[in-house]
Amino acid sequence: MADRYLSFTATAPGRFLTARLGLPQPAALSRWTAERPSLNGHLLHLTAGGPSGLDLAPVLARTGPPTASVAAGATTGSTAGAAGGSTGPAAVVLDATGVRDVDALAEVHAALHPVVRSVAASGRVVVLGAPLDARDHHQAAVQQALEGFVRSLGKEIGRGRTVNLVRLTDASAAESTLRFLLSPRSAYVSGQVIGVGAAEGPAGPVDWDLPLTGRTALVTGAARGIGEAVAETLARYGAHVVVLDVPQAAEDARRVAARLGGSALTLDITAADAGERIAAELPDGLDVLIHNAGITRDRRLVNMSAERWSSVLDVNLASVLRTTDALLAKGALRTGGRIVATASIAGLAGNAGQTNYGASKAGVAGLVRSLAPRALAEHGVTVNAVAPGFIETRMTAAVPLFIREAGRRMNSLAQGGLPVDVAETTAWLAHPASGSVNGQVVRVCGQSLLGA
Secondary structure: OOOHHHHHHOOHHHHHHHHHHOOOOOOOOOOOOOOOOOOOOOEEEEEOOOOOOOOHHHHHHOOOOOEEEOOOOOOHHHHHHHOOOOOOOOEEEEEOOOOOOHHHHHHHHHHHOOOHHHOOOOOEEEEEEOOOOOOOHHHHHHHHHHHHHHHHHHHHOOOOOEEEEEEOOOOHHHHHHHHHHOOHHHOOOOOOEEEOOOOOOOOOOOOOOOOOOOOEEEEEOOOOHHHHHHHHHHHHOOOEEEEEEOHHHHHHHHHHHHHHOOEEEEOOOOOOOHHHHHHHHOOOOEEEEEEOOOOOOOEOHHHOOHHHHHHHHHHHHHHHHHHHHHHHHOOOEEEEEEEEEEOOHHHHHOOOOEHHHHHHHHHHHHHHHHHHHHHHHHHOOEEEEEEEOOEOOHHHHOOOHHHHHHHHHOEOOOOOEOHHHHHHHHHHHHOOOOOOOOOOEEEEOOOEOOOO
């Protein structure tokens, strides 16, 4: 369903009226297209807290926009001049990994204060932080402070711009993450804190346009909605996609698979032998496993039957646990494989009428955080999750008008996301160069005002 309010606020009368009434004025987001694959403008590289030792220059040079390096505290005019133009930057990367005390936090303010207003519409601000040092509570305090700073800036920056924090120790290990966050692909990802570990690079050179060529990806619940968008995006990146859905959706699954040049697999993901059947259908193995299948059966707890509770937990959580265990045990996921599960902001922040759904999606986050280090160590496979917020699908189109509008506006971007936003985030986590991203739960919610 079209967001008519968003369209209205793009008109002159709409801008005037909503401004007079103090209503949200969402900006149309610039998403990836083949005609516009990167941000339109330059990237500004700032530092705070002194030299960090990160070799960022070559990585930033490969992310797309031309880069200008400017010292902390530069003025807006000088940053524009450094980039060779009069317009503001399309993206700003602030290296704050060297911030170790409260005084150094002032350099964060000095670096961004003069330039943040000039960042282009649908632009990006990425702050780089260091892992918290358990031996230095001053460093840990100020690096944690960066989280509050980033999330607060994300809620005030407006004009479709996003702000995120990446914790890292190795710039080269973060290249796929920086490419994602500094591109139109991350249009609905804001206010996130993403940890990047030691480099776990692919065996050979990376084709950044078709990184999944020669790889097999299985997407559950892929016959429609978000799952279909994920399948489309992985196929666009070169993967052979196996479209898995329930037998009742067999016709739709075959249609999607045929359109993408993939294959269809119909089975009940809650069956006790689902994992074994998937492994048997894919004797050559699997590179990417996307757990997308999910259902809702909403009721307040006092009105919720045992069947409503158990059906949601079985599809959304138990099946994920069973199939993941079975596929890992059988070695069906090849070394360098990726598992991406679908959580939800309902599982992170809670939602009235969704105790079953919230429990299942919080369980997915727990699975990811516990399994990720063991799966990497024992199988060479990473495990991450995406947590969508309000995404424009047929399901949300059926939500009553006022609840739907509240869901759309209660985030920093003041609009709902699209299935492709979840798909692009999933594809980043599935990327062969994303091996250093593990155990992360990334919200795709426009920085929803619900929860952290």
